Amino acid sequence: xxxxxxxxxxxGKTPLVKLNxxxxxxxxxxxxKYETFNPGNSVKDRMALQxxxxxxxxxxxxxxxTIIEGTSGNTGMGLALVAIVKGYKMxxxxxxxxxxxxxDILKAVGSEVIVCPTDVEPEDPRSYYxxxxxxxxxxxxxxxxxxxxxxxxxxxxxxxTGPEIWEQTEGNITHFVVGVGTGGTISGVGKxxxxxxxxxxxxxxxxxxxxxxxxxxxxxxxxxxIYPYITEGIGEDILPKNVNFDVIDGFTKxxxxxxxxxxxxxxxxxxxxxxxxxGAAIKGLLQLKDHFKKDDVVVVLFHDHGSRYVGKMYNDExxxxxxxxx
Ligand code: PMP
Numbered sequence: 001x002x003x004x005x006x007x008x009x010x011x012g013k014t015p016l017v018k019l020n021x022x023x024x025x026x027x028x029x030x031x032x033k034y035e036t037f038n039p040g041n042s043v044k045d046r047m048a049l050q051x052x053x054x055x056x057x058x059x060x061x062x063x064x065x066t067i068i069e070g071t072s073g074n075t076g077m078g079l080a081l082v083a084i085v086k087g088y089k090m091x092x093x094x095x096x097x098x099x100x101x102x103x104d105i106l107k108a109v110g111s112e113v114i115v116c117p118t119d120v121e122p123e124d125p126r127s128y129y130x131x132x133x134x135x136x137x138x139x140x141x142x143x144x145x146x147x148x149x150x151x152x153x154x155x156x157x158x159x160x161t162g163p164e165i166w167e168q169t170e171g172n173i174t175h176f177v178v179g180v181g182t183g184g185t186i187s188g189v190g191k192x193x194x195x196x197x198x199x200x201x202x203x204x205x206x207x208x209x210x211x212x213x214x215x216x217x218x219x220x221x222x223x224x225x226i227y228p229y230i231t232e233g234i235g236e237d238i239l240p241k242n243v244n245f246d247v248i249d250g251f252t253k254x255x256x257x258x259x260x261x262x263x264x265x266x267x268x269x270x271x272x273x274x275x276x277x278x279g280a281a282i283k284g285l286l287q288l289k290d291h292f293k294k295d296d297v298v299v300v301l302f303h304d305h306g307s308r309y310v311g312k313m314y315n316d317e318x319x320x321x322x323x324x325x326x
């Protein structure tokens with residue numbers, strides 16, 4: 001008989017799927033690393049498991065403990081699955097711009113959810129960064145995960161996502177394109193791929209309202225780059241330790257409207273029912289078209305599933321309200 005011992009054993013080994021229509025104008029092969037096949041429907045299951053197992057090994061997460069994390073939803077889902085199987089309590093601190101579906105899903109897998117305002121400075125005591133830290137200090141036998149600065153985040157991608165992409169492309173990959181939030185995915189995969197072949201180009205997808213692109217190009221942390229935006233999952237108003245700018249060749253920014261429109265197009269034209277950052281990633285990839293030539297093999301990573309966005313990017317009323325539908 002072939003079966004997994006528990007749900008955590010099904011994490012990883014996701015398929016690589018060719019894009020056919022949206023990328024028809026490009027001269028190269030474009031392949032999607034399709035991370036919604038993970039049990040929590042996102043790439044974040046990989047790093048959630050790695051962060052917990054590394055914390056257990058280091059003795060900072062103890063039996064019966066409480067895991068606390070500030071999460072836009074996907075990391076919380078991954079951590080919640082790990083907590084269930086391993087017997088921990090899970091508390092997710094989330095910002096109020098996240099979709100209601102994400103909050104309901106976290107509750108469905110037994111997590112306590114605390115909602116904080118988005119439009120406050122990270123240092124503000126009401127922010128979800130500050131609230132998570134405070135809760136961790138106040139809760140006995142708890143562990144604050146901190147996916148932004150926790151090195152096990154990018155390590156998970158260095159040890160699993162990167163090698164899978166290298167093996168699935170039989171070493172033919174020439175470009176890797178991916179949205180950047182904590183930086184774990186781009187840094188772990190990018191480092192692994194460049195160790196196999198330093199000629200591979202790694203591109204980050206950023207959003208308007210985020211600091212990454214300007215910081216990468218100038219070394220300046222420019223607060224004027226920071227303003228509220230709608231795109232979910234990518235961009236930051238801080239520089240997480242997990243972003244390794246040395247393995248990133250460049251960033252391109254995608255507008256909220258384009259990210260939303262291309263999220264819909266992926267579903268309608270490719271049958272890829274994915275989250276909002278996938279729309280940003282594919283639009284960003286198309287913006288980079290002058291960098292690609294015949295015989296290139298471009299891999300784009302799609303982080304999460306469309307079900308979390310049915311009330312937003314897949315809802316035409318919401319799209320019209322935001323001015324995203326012509
Ligand atoms: N897309 C989505 C939907 C996400 O939840 C995240 C994580 N915030 C990302 C992209 C960015 O991934 P990473 O944190 O590894 O940079």
